Amino acid sequence: MAKELKGVQVFAPATVANLVCGFDVLGMALQQPQDVMTMRLREEPGIVISHADGYDLPVEPEKNVAGASLLALMEEYPEKVGFELIIDKRIKPGSGLGSSAASSAGAVVGANHLLGNPFTKEDLVRFAMNGEKVASGVKHADNIAPCIYGGVTLIQSIFPLNIVQLTAPPMYVTVVHPQIEVRTSDARQILRKEVQLKAAIKQWGNIAGLVAGFLKNDYDLIGRSLEDVIIEPVRSILIPGFDDVKRKSKDAGALGGGISGSGPSIFMLSREEYVAKGVEDVMIDVYTRLGIEFKTYVTMINYEGAKVISEV
Ligand SMILES: Nc1ncnc2c1ncn2[C@@H]1O[C@H](COP(=O)(O)OP(=O)(O)OP(=O)(O)O)[C@@H](O)[C@H]1O
């Protein structure tokens, strides 16, 4: 009988990319939902992927985001190694909640642990960006970085990779995921390639305001800065109920919010739990009236990121 090699179970959190005005540069990790992944070293080199969930995702390493990320890691590891990976997705693919990033980040965090932690977190982000390239056609890190570091992260630059970990005051995050699929690759293709100077000035004022609001624990500034004049007006057309959810959530006391990643999920930030729960009621009401199936989460910022929870 083949001997069982070392294995681990990894939790990888959902993430909200963009954080409204910070397209491709800001992201936040959530406490819920989280993907679960079981990984083992193999005696043979190579990657074997299977799914413990009902999603029809590719198992070929170069087509699965987890496999593509591991291949990048293996290229920089000095010895030949092999991994077996069982993915149990709790974050639905195409949700806008960083489903692809959770698989990519979870896989490299698990592999690094199994190999004795030869790589830094920044290395792991670099490897996992190869998974995002498979999912969306572009190596962006605004989901990957918060998934690996936890909390709120700023991608100051992709090439060279420069990640800034931001502090942020405690906040509740209410999420509604209408059960329609918006692929990141499609949601990127509909964006205009040029931006008006007037819109750019508004946008970079908001990004700077949001970052300053996080660092100063200034909830009012955070709320005032949660505005996107470039991406949201184009993408929100793909999400039925978006304007209603946003307006009514703010009336219910939310600081603000917008599209999570490339959608269709919508997120709203609140300072108090009772407000976050009131926002959930608003979301339930809007989607029940529209007759669209949905799922909601009332959660908080996850400050830990993807982690090995046990050896198996
Ligand atoms: N292990 C995997 N987990 C999730 N998606 C995968 C995986 N492997 C390949 N994919 C592909 O990646 C795409 C899903 O990624 P996509 O970026 O569109 O969704 P998302 O990660 O939920 O959204 P967002 O990045 O906006 O938060 C699908 O086309 C899916 O087939």
Ligand SMILES: N[C@@H](CCO)C(=O)O
């Ligand atoms: N920044 C990315 C996140 C989604 O993966 C986008 O909005 O397209």
